Amino acid sequence: MKNQYIIPIFVPHLGCPNDCIFCNQKSISGQTKMITKKDVKKIIEDYLKNLRDEDSYKEVAFFGGSFTGIDMKVQEELLSAAYEYIQEKKIDSIRISTRPDYINKEILKMLKKYKVETIELGVQSANDYILKRSNRGHKFEDVKKASKLIRWYGFKLGHQMMVGLPESTRIDEINTAKALIKLKPKMVRIYPVLVIKNTKLEEEYKNGEYEPITVTQAVETCKELIAMFIKKKIDVIRIGLQNTDTITDPEEDASEVVAGPYHPAFRQLVESAMWYDAVVSKIKKLNVKVKEVEVTINPIDVNNVIGHKKENVHKLKDIYDVDLIVKQDEAIKQGKSKIEITKTYNDFLDE
Secondary structure (H helix, E strand, C coil): CCCEEEEEEECCCCCCCCCCCCCCHHHHHCCCCCCCHHHHHHHHHHHHHCCCCCCCEEEEEEECCCHHHCCHHHHHHHHHHHHHHHHCCCCCEEEEEECHHHCCHHHHHHHHHCCEEEEEEEEECCCHHHHHHCCCCCCHHHHHHHHHHHHHCCCEEEEEEEECCCCCCHHHHHHHHHHHHHCCCCEEEEEECCEECCCHHHHHHHCCCCCCCCHHHHHHHHHHHHHHHHHCCCEEEEECCCCCCCCCCCCCCCCCEEECCCCCCHHHHHHHHHHHHHHHHHHHCCCCCEEEEEEEECHHHHHHHHCHHHHHHHHHHHHHCCEEEEEECCCCCCCCEEEEEEEEHHHHHHC
């Protein structure tokens, strides 16, 4: 299977009809300049020039804003620039992200013309009250209609949802995941809400009207959502915003993040927590005090199993007095494991 290589092109706030309460695309993308056809070509050329794995699957991705809300002529101008590289077999596909209320048959036919393969919808929540509270400007019914149309036209469907929106609860977020699963996306992105500068949410936060969730709360909810998606074979392609020069620790002067569950390795925290739960579950099923557990995994999973800064190793030792031994085996698929209890407390006493 080829490695996938994304060439990101940001179109900050193009096509958005309103300002969502949490959103400042210029801060999130670190970009303020609007994109032209010439810019698209330059970005693609620069990425291809520095590409090491030439055999990888290469995809141009238009992120930010609401791509299909842009003037149709501008959409075609940007897409045609990327399409030239598909015709020359230098890239393999195009991906866009957009709003669910900016999808119709005319738009989808145009996207097909330029070989767009994947369409991601910013859903955020399945709860209409929370969507209204966040000033999204659409309802979940729009998500359902757009998702069905996208799949009907043969595109790969992606969904983006958020955790920690104003007045949203863990139950709301679980219900959102359930609602999205019914719409059969191929992939999802999960974004815990960060309070970004120059947003309505920053005003609410400073006025005491909004309290962001903690990193721990975000991890606990996200790991539950991921388990739901994995069970249905839906790929979770991102957890948390991409770290940039501006989306970084709120303590840093250049950071646009005011508050919220920011962590530089948020996905690792979530996946490590899931591995920890798997090991503890195995231990609890035994009617004996465990002293040592051995986990054999694919080398790719090593960092997640031991945890960020060896958190899982320390927690197992501190809470259960269990030593975690990690072994690597390339024959084991990524995400899979073999967990064995290698020493019990009785064995330890016998020694």
